[in-house]
Amino acid sequence: MSLRRNRTTPRRSRQGLKRGESEEPYRDWIKNSSIDRRTRVVLALDLDGKAPSDLLEFGEALLDHTDEHVCGVRFGRQTVLNLGLSFTRRLTRRVHAGDLPCIIDDKLSDIGSTNEAITTAYYRLGFDAIIVNPSSGWKGGLEPVYRLSRKGGQGVIVLAYMSHPGAKETFGQRVFNSASRKPTYQYEKYARKAVDWDSDGIVVGATRPNIIRKLKPIVKGKVPIYSPGIGTQGGDITSARKAGSDYFIIGRSITRAQEPANISAKFARASFS
Numbered sequence: 001m002s003l004r005r006n007r008t009t010p011r012r013s014r015q016g017l018k019r020g021e022s023e024e025p026y027r028d029w030i031k032n033s034s035i036d037r038r039t040r041v042v043l044a045l046d047l048d049g050k051a052p053s054d055l056l057e058f059g060e061a062l063l064d065h066t067d068e069h070v071c072g073v074r075f076g077r078q079t080v081l082n083l084g085l086s087f088t089r090r091l092t093r094r095v096h097a098g099d100l101p102c103i104i105d106d107k108l109s110d111i112g113s114t115n116e117a118i119t120t121a122y123y124r125l126g127f128d129a130i131i132v133n134p135s136s137g138w139k140g141g142l143e144p145v146y147r148l149s150r151k152g153g154q155g156v157i158v159l160a161y162m163s164h165p166g167a168k169e170t171f172g173q174r175v176f177n178s179a180s181r182k183p184t185y186q187y188e189k190y191a192r193k194a195v196d197w198d199s200d201g202i203v204v205g206a207t208r209p210n211i212i213r214k215l216k217p218i219v220k221g222k223v224p225i226y227s228p229g230i231g232t233q234g235g236d237i238t239s240a241r242k243a244g245s246d247y248f249i250i251g252r253s254i255t256r257a258q259e260p261a262n263i264s265a266k267f268a269r270a271s272f273s
Contacts, residue, residue: 023153024153025153025155026101026128026129026149026153026154026155026200027155027200027201027224029101029128030042030071030072030101030129030155030247031224033071033072033099033100033101034071034247037068037069037070037071037268038268038272039069039070039071039267039268039271039272040071040241040246040247040248040268040271040272041069041070041071041247041248041250041264041267041268041271042070042071042072042073042074042103042226042247042248042249042250043062043063043066043067043070043072043073043074043250043251043254043255043264044074044076044105044228044249044250044251044252044254044255045059045062045073045074045075045076045079045091045251045255046076046078046079046251046252046255047059047076047078047079047082047083048078048079048082052082052083052084052087053087055079055082055083055087056083056087056090056091059079059083059091059094060091060094062254062255062260063094063095063098065260065261065264066254066260066261066264067095067098067100068265069261069264069265069267069268070100070264070268071100071247072100072101072102072103072247073095073100073101073102073103074102074103074104074105074131074249075088075091075092075102075103075104075105075127076105076251077104077105077106077107080104080125085125088125088126089125089126092125092126092127093126095126096126101128101129101155102126102127102128102129103127103128103129103130103131103155103157104122104125104127104129104130104131105131106118106122106130106131106132107131107132107133107159108130108131108132108133108142108145109132109133109134109135109136109141109142110136110141111136111140111141112140112141112142112143112144113144115132115136115141115142115144115145116144116145116148119144119145119148119149120148123148123152123154127154128154128155129149129154129155129156129157129200129201130145130149130154130155130156130157131157131158131159131203132145132156132157132158132159133158133159134158134159134160134190134193134194138193138197142156142197146197146198155200155201156197156199156200157199157200157201157202157203157226158190158191158193158194158197158199158201158202158203158223159190159202159203160187160190160191160194160202160203160204160215161187161190161203161204161205161208161211161215162203162205163205163206163207163208163227163228163229163233163235164205164207164229164233167205167208170186171185171186171187171190172185172186172187173185173186174186175189177189187204187211187215188214188215188218190202191215191218191219191223192218194219194223195218195219195222195223199223200223200224201223201224201225201226201246201247202215202219202223202224202225202226203225203226203227203228203249204225204226204227204245205227205228205229205233205235206227206228206229206230206233206235206236206237206239206240206245206248207229207233207234207235209236209239209240209242209243210243212225212227212240212243212244212245213243213244215244216243216244220244224246224247225244225245225246225247226245226246226247226248226249227240227245227247227248227249228248228249228250228251229249230248230249230250230253230267231250231252231253232251232252232253232256237250237267237270237271238270238273241270241271241273248267248271250264250267253267254267
């Protein structure tokens with residue numbers, strides 16, 4: 001796919017604003033963006049395979065063609081590594097110029113001091129939310145991530161069930177629930193943790209509408225569901241929406257399309273039907 005930048009009118013930038021003053025917290029920002037644009041699509045940017053300058057140019061052009069049809073942009077960790085810090089910062093600024101929030105999909109799961117350092121670095125690059133893996137727990141694990149995010153108005157999104165087949169080996173395993181003293185599924189425990197921690201979302205693959213349907217009553221009205229895996233990985237946006245997903249993280253089906261503007265518009269309509 002060959003893209004050319006086509007926007008001549010600059011968008012309002014949030015880059016100079018301080019959170020807690022005139023900016024919305026992340027959860028409100030993406031919700032209002034979704035309502036204003038009538039889309040629940042989050043564009044997934046997974047950039048690799050080219051020189052950093054070429055990746056930056058491609059990413060900027062892709063945003064020019066799609067940002068009217070998405071409510072946020074999610075960066076894969078590989079995107080940051082392949083772009084480098086300077087170009088990542090330029091790309092997050094471009095996203096903000098379109099009045100869209102940036103999510104970093106790190107699946108962060110380490111000890112507290114490491115989590116705090118990594119989260120701080122991401123937020124300095126301009127990210128507005130981070131995806132974490134709840135396996136490291138709260139105390140001495142993810143607590144600093146939530147503390148930093150609450151202070152700065154950023155969001156924390158918890159991984160509950162991934163979209164690939166092997167996810168059932170871990171997220172789908174049966175575990176003991178000490179509260180009910182009965183077996184339950186790992187993904188159910190993760191979803192409940194996300195609610196207990198006052199998270200800004202959970203991730204459940206669109207390839208698992210049955211899991212989305214099971215988790216919706218647990219998080220409904222408290223934590224929105226983000227679903228990746230639509231299109232290329234086999235997930236269906238209509239099935240995921242009917243099962244209870246709130247946002248749809250879509251990458252290759254848009255980024256590799258010959259006409260990404262048309263495809264992203266099509267997904268936007270399907271997400272809001």
